[in-house]
Amino acid sequence: MIERLLELKVDALNEIKEVTTLNDLEQIRIKYLGKKGEVILMMSKLRDLPQEERPAFGQQVNLVKNELEQALYDKKQGLEYEELLKVLASEKIDVTLPGTKFYQGTIHPLNQVIEDVEDLFIGMGYEVAEGPELENDHYNFEMMNLAKDHPARAMQDSFYVDENTLLRTHTSPVQARTMLAKKGNPLKIICPGKVYRRDDDDPTHSHQFTQIEGLVIDKNINFASLKDALLKMARHLFGEERVIRLRPSYFPFTEPSVEVDVSYKKKDGSIGWIEVLGAGQVHPNVLTMGGYDPEKYQGFAFGIGVERIAILKYAIDDIRHFYLNDLRFLNQFKGVNK
């Protein structure tokens, strides 16, 4: 019996040595050490042996069993390692292959202008506020001191969705919404966003364009506060050498109102003026409707066209370039502000 056991051991060790896959190795384990494995069966034969041979045989079977277990374990480790090497080899990355080109986009020139203006005003303690593009007549016109029959409504030919709802014609309704939200507390905001107007199809106008609204309400706000903010903005956008000029104008939501020109140097060296925005001191009616006592609080406001700034800054000849998503146009604005 001992001989048979040792034969089994030699066979098993040989088979383990030859095997090349983990699967086959498992088969060998089952064949010899599984529940009905040949070595295990040998153990049950103990009973057939004479009493005095049993301990020695029992010991031998255990030794063989241990030896085979060790051999199986070692082989398993070896095969697993080989398999890992194979996987690594098959997944190897060839760093010499040409890569996939990564195209970096650019921030749209209009958004660059908006971010630039936001940075400036945030630095002066303003908050950025936003409002819906589909707006109530109430906020777009009435709270801006343009009652239903106000002739100045005609200045802003509008897209109505129904009698009381329209695509906002300016960012000014965000003023009204913010005033109500602030419940009579001082505020400093700028509001960038898209606005819509039925407009002539000429190269300098579009039915949709972009504005930035500014609004400050506090005690002791006067025209000098407005002029200071506007001059800072003009110089930030167009250069420190610029000066501004205020011309009397009319807006229903401000009183007095001004149009603001920025200076530029003409080719012959003389000074020219370009109109860039509308502004004024907040009309007492607007303050009252927004929940502020005009005897205690004053405010200034301005509204500037983002396209206008970009056109002037970058000498662009047609407003439609901004909306066509032509990469030849957009790629020219890579990092111009940075």
Ligand code: DAH
């Ligand atoms: N809402 C005006 C427009 O779209 C622009 C404007 C002018 C806004 C004067 C203001 C302002 O806040 O004070 O034409």
